[in-house]
Amino acid sequence: ETHRPQGKLKALAFCRNVTHARMMAEAMGEHYNTAYLTGRNDIGERIRAYNDLQSDRAQLEILFTVDILNEGVDIPGVNMVLFLRPTESSTVFIQQLGRGLRKYDNKHYVTVLDFIGNSYKRSVQIAFALSSLAENFVLEKRLMASLVRDNFSALGLADSGVEIHIDDLSKEEILRYIDQENFNSIVYLKKDYYNFKKYINSEFCPKHMDYLNNDCAPDIIRFMSVKTDGKKNYSYYNFLRGIDEEGLPTFLEEQVEFANYMSGFLPLVRTYEYEIVNCLLEGATNKETVINSLKERIFDYNDEAFLHAIEFFKYISENDNKLELRAKLDDQFKEYLCDLIEYGITRYKVDNGEETGFKLWQNYRMDQVQLSLLKNPGYNALGTYYYDDYVVIFASLKKDLPEEDKLNYKDKFLQSNLFQWESMANLPMSDLSKLERSSFAHLFIRKVSIENGIVLPFTYVGKGTLSNCRKTDGENGTYLFDIKMENELPAYLQYDFGLIKQ
Structure with missing residues (x-):
């Protein structure tokens, strides 16, 4: 009640399991209008509960849930979030926190009550979540430690009315944890991968594009950058192979090398290489045909950049005005490449729009x-x-x-x-x-x-x-x-x- 927002209370509470959600709804039901949802509720029941929680005319005040809100349902009217369960997944934690951060009419702020706050692991998750708000954030220990020491003041969140205070004991625990842990270890990234796979409810390994289409996706390029068994992965495929993911297609080693080479361009600083390969995969071979296609796909196309891309691309040969991709292609490998190319080009457009040249602070x-x-x-x-x-x-x-x-x-x-x-x-x-x-x-x-x-x-x-x-x-x-x-x-x-x- 001390932290209750003005107007109707519209609280989401994240619980450990079905029994926990039911018991909390019953206990809190003595003072509030409550309900709980689990995977056993059908879509109609869930939608009615979401609408009742947001509606100023309905009586529902607190909705207790178990995992099902990790499916991408949006409830922007929520004005309070209750954490009643620990979670090892930073992806899920940030996604749950984000449920309350959606903009909504007459909603000026959200109240977050964390009942797992005495856990230093939770404090570290909060540090991760807040550090990621830094522009062009790169996971770097010294930056995270500096932000924690200074209560994240350098992020300028106070300008938006957000104040963060971490007690000295929690700071000490967080800083010790940051110093000791290797956040690029395969253990961490494997956990991030499987949490994300579960989050999008995918039976098979997520595609490159899945990492663009979900707000809480980990950065797939980190998966490519880390080492598995002492060797850098270079590509998403090698990462998946390194963690023994099931259901992977079997590529020839020369195909894997080409996938590694293509992935090495990410994040793209120009799209020429990817667009040229795209054209060749679509069947174009004539140099002029490829150029004409690129003029339609690249808004600031110029011949010098095209010739530069051809000159330094290791897997393209030119003969008698014909371009050839020197890579063994089959249907499965082409499908993988097309997904990779779509990811690279789409991410470039999202990050750069129609800007050219170097971007400040990038x-x-x-x-x-x-x-x-x-x-x-x-x-x-x-x-x-x-x-x-x-x-x-x-x-x-x-x-x-x-x-x-x-x-x-x-x-x-x-x-x-x-x-x-x-x-x-x-x-x-x-x-x-x-x-x-x-x-x-x-x-x-x-x-x-x-x-x-x-x-x-x-x-x-x-x-x-x-x-x-x-x-x-x-x-x-x-x-x-x-x-x-x-x-x-x-x-x-x-x-x-x-x-x-x-």
Whole structure:
């Protein structure tokens, strides 16, 4: 009653099992109008209960449920959520929490009462859920730990009237858990996979597109990035094979290698490669036919990008104006590829719309940057690249080093729009001249290189101009530059990159 919203109470309560739901409905029925739903209720009974809960004219105030609301039913009128059961699934937890977060007329907020709050695992789930609200969130321990220590203030949720307070004991438990656990381990991701499979009620393994069509889907690219039995998966198929998923089609190893190669483009920074393969799978072979098709599919099509894609795509050969896909195809493998291609292109359109070029604050791998610039994507072993009148700089902040070791590294933000950058050692004078004469620099930043065996991407922080060149005192021939950025870092990145101290 202390937390009861104004107007009619419309509460969803998540219970452990059928017996628990029935007992809670009976006990709370002495004070409220209650009902409970289980998998035994038919669709008609469920819909009537959902409508009665939302209706201001019906008497139902609290609806106790067991799992069935994980089927995608939307009840936006809910103004209170009660957690009466623990769950090991972050996917299900976030989905249940989201039941109360839907917008609805005259609904200004939702009240969440968590009766499992004394469990540190639940506290960790909440930390996961809230951390994922950060823009372009990458699961990275130091970011999560920083957010927890500061009660997630860097996310700016207070601007929306949301305040989060975690007691010191829970913080200590959460931080210890974050430090000890490998969230990219196959144990965690296998659990995420099977929870999601159960959530969408799929008898067979979910397709790539299923991960786009459900709000609470895990990121399928994480499944591709992790290692199984000491080897990186590279593709969704290898992940499924690594966890011994049943009912998988059997692909030839050369088909698996092609699936790995295609998956390596994800998330796409352009759609040319996928659209070209799409055309070839549809039967097109003539180069001009493919080009004409791409002009219809890619709104900003240009020949230079097309020729670049053909030049560097390992599995396409060109002869007498004919394009050929050098991959063994059968019906099952084509079905897998079509699903993968649809996923890649659809996700690209969702993420980018009709925008071109690098997106501020977006994450990129080195090979993706080179691909976007129409350069050799395999040329990605250096930290600085010189092109025409501009340079591309990749800088690591070394946040994973002890404080005393960090002092040996000069790369850091001095202000929200000013970055201090140290060149490579023994810099040739010709390269120094290119830096000094450059019109601008594309700057990509990351805090740490590798975490739990996963190579982390860089964040694009925009264009900047190099100035104030000075030689360092050391004997390694490095130079310091100040890079004046065109855009100021948003608050959450100032926090993440260490400009705002904890």
